[in-house]
Amino acid sequence: MYLVGGRDVAEGAIERASRAGFSALVVTIDTPVAGMRERDPRSGMKELLSGGFFAKFPFLLQFVGHPRWVAGFLLDGGVPPLPNIVIPGKGPMPLLDVTAALARAVVTWDDLKWIRESWRGPIVVKGVVTAEDARRSVGEGADAIVVSNHGGRQLDCVSPSLQTLPEIVSAVGNQTEVLFDGGIRRGSDIVKAICLGARAVLLGRGYAYGLGARAAWRDASPGHFEG
Numbered sequence: 001m002y003l004v005g006g007r008d009v010a011e012g013a014i015e016r017a018s019r020a021g022f023s024a025l026v027v028t029i030d031t032p033v034a035g036m037r038e039r040d041p042r043s044g045m046k047e048l049l050s051g052g053f054f055a056k057f058p059f060l061l062q063f064v065g066h067p068r069w070v071a072g073f074l075l076d077g078g079v080p081p082l083p084n085i086v087i088p089g090k091g092p093m094p095l096l097d098v099t100a101a102l103a104r105a106v107v108t109w110d111d112l113k114w115i116r117e118s119w120r121g122p123i124v125v126k127g128v129v130t131a132e133d134a135r136r137s138v139g140e141g142a143d144a145i146v147v148s149n150h151g152g153r154q155l156d157c158v159s160p161s162l163q164t165l166p167e168i169v170s171a172v173g174n175q176t177e178v179l180f181d182g183g184i185r186r187g188s189d190i191v192k193a194i195c196l197g198a199r200a201v202l203l204g205r206g207y208a209y210g211l212g213a214r215a216a217w218r219d220a221s222p223g224h225f226e227g
């Protein structure tokens with residue numbers, strides 16, 4: 001959960017998650033500022049989502065060069081709204097608004113208190129990279145923490161999450177579950193994280209790379225594809 005859209009939106013999401021039978025709530029704390037994702041300006045993310053025709057123009061060749069992708073994208077409904085961020089009285093937040101909304105969605109320790117009151121199940125605090133924040137998370141009632149620098153997608157100067165894992169495990173490992181993510185690509189990466197004290201690991205890009213590789217393989221060898 002992000003606090004995008006404010007408390008009312010978050011409370012609605014908590015309520016839906018609870019009704020849908022989810023058992024734990026993950027609260028991400030590492031996005032007080034948006035990461036500098038240089039690929040987004042390069043590929044025209046902002047212009048394509050919100051710009052006028054002339055702003056979009058430099059990127060239109062990309063569409064011409066990928067007609068199958070464009071057809072699939074349009075058949076799939078085009079730019080999706082965010083169905084899990086429901087603004088009261090308005091409905092799902094448009095994707096276009098999310099960057100600005102995220103920039104306003106700073107989570108504070110005080111927020112954890114009311115989240116604790118709204119959610120009865122376990123709370124996982126995700127995005128911890130220092131022993132100090134790990135102790136504070138436990139003090140504020142986190143049942144687990146995820147040692148994570150958001151896969152390096154947020155701030156590019158923070159420590160690699162694997163490097164901070166041992167100090168966090170020695171600080172709070174006997175009081176809470178310490179989970180880990182960032183760069184898990186194969187089994188040996190999982191073994192390393194577990195050996196450094198993680199209880200379990202999470203995956204961000206790994207599954208997406210798998211899906212992409214499968215699609216690329218299918219396109220490259222349609223006759224051999226049976227899956």
Ligand SMILES: Cc1cc2nc3c(=O)[nH]c(=O)nc-3n(C[C@H](O)[C@H](O)[C@H](O)COP(=O)(O)O)c2cc1C
Nearest residue numbers: 028126148150151181182183184202203204205206
């Ligand atoms: C496309 C994409 C979207 C993500 N969205 C979120 C998100 O909404 N909330 C969040 O806490 N982390 C998000 N993350 C970060 C992942 O949860 C995770 O921390 C990170 O990707 C782990 O690194 P890995 O990709 O190397 O496994 C996202 C990551 C990717 C690649």
